[in-house]
Amino acid sequence: MDKVSVFGAGSWGTALGYVLAQNDCDTLMWTHRADQAQEINLHSNEKYLKEIRLPETLRATSSIDQAVAHAKVFIIAVPTKAIREVCRDIAARLEEPVLFVHVSKGIEPDSLKRVSEMIRDEIPAEWIEDVVVLSGPSHAEEVVLEHPTTITAACENLASAKRVQDLFMNHYFRVYTHTDVIGVEIGGALKNIIALAVGITDGLGYGDNAKAALMTRGLAEIARLGVKMGATPLTFSGLSGVGDLIVTCTSPHSRNWRAGNMLGKGKSIEEVLSEMGMVVEGIRTTKAAYQLAAKYDVLMPITNALYEVLFEETTTEEAVGNLMNRMKKNEMADLIDLL
Structure with a gap:
């Protein structure tokens, strides 16, 4: 069973956690709010996905230590402005290389860096197995209703993109691969x-x-x-x-x-x-x-x-x-x- 940690429990992070849990991945979500983690463990996240019952196998924690130790695949689903802080917190706890998958859609003002570049800035190279971007036309509200959705996993190393494709692909969530990060x-x-x-x-x-x-x-x-x-x-x-x-x-x-x-x-x-x-x-x-x-x-x-x-x-x-x-x-x- 694949183990995956999702950092960020907003609507999109939760929707991706939903997909992973349904795909029989051992999925742990991290949020900095203990009350939100408790709510997810009770199978809901009402602020972001109203009236949706989350899979019973989807778990959450407010301990970043626990989230980092849980898996070797990390989904980074926090707002762009929080990318650097969260990555620094992760980097301080890493003991082996990890596959990073980011789903944040933004560019950092002033530095003008894309999210994958920000991740590589903050995580030492020896702890990065690869960085994949997961992006495409996808509303979280429709994904958790299991409406047909298609997105792209992009990485210069196509094997890493295919690994992410395998993690997420199912009957309602179709993932294409790409190399143009x-x-x-x-x-x-x-x-x-x-x-x-x-x-x-x-x-x-x-x-x-x-x-x-x-x-x-x-x-x-x-x-x-x-x-x-x-x-x-x-x-x-x-x-x-x-x-x-x-x-x-x-x-x-x-x-x-x-x-x-x-x-x-x-x-x-x-x-x-x-x-x-x-x-x-x-x-x-x-x-x-x-x-x-x-x-x-x-x-x-x-x-x-x-x-x-x-x-x-x-x-x-x-x-x-x-x-x-x-x-x-x-x-x-x-x-x-x-x-």
Whole structure:
């Protein structure tokens, strides 16, 4: 029986724990909250997954020592801003190499590092068997209802990606393998920015035309940046690109869409974050993507417009107007630039 420790007990970490436990893995979840660990051990996690009964074999602990000692496969499912702290805590307790699988979708502002790079910063190389990114179009709320879901396990070492595929694959959770780690991480992180923007236009009442425009042009700027950073263009036509973009921009399950929707209806960022009560990765990632666009000299008008709304007090209506009144462009020439 495979032993797996899941670090992070939010909605997605819990959903992945659900899948692993159903796949007969000896799965232990870690949360820093003792009361949440106790609740999971009683087979529920109501704040994050309402009215869902968790498998009786899924266990939880608030002891990081216990979680580290439990397994040689670690699922890192904490918000991007907590990655370094949790990895430092893990590193201090490691005694043998571990396979790390991260599911966090974000980029660190200022350092501009992807999550896999942050993990390698904090965990000494001798304790890392490999780092795999698990990403794709997947709402936790649907996974625990066992609705069909497909995602991607990406690692430069295909054997490590296949190992993760074997751990998670079942009749409702299909996992594909990939070797383009940069593309999968960039697609997963930056789609949250576009989802915020789509939420804003939905909140403003602009409808489907605006949504389609933002998703299409948003994918183009995600791909432009990703390719400049070393990603393969075709990755953005896959699950972690257009797939994740669709699911995040079109569903009320999406935290980023919901946050944008509230902004479009006139609420402040402070009000939005207070009402959400959960991390909205797209806000932090917008700052990082804005910085990356400058570093790589990549045109990212939607990202820039959202940055102005979030950090420079531009109104949502002004931001939309600025996007619509940009200079004329040729779409085919724009797409050819990606090839």
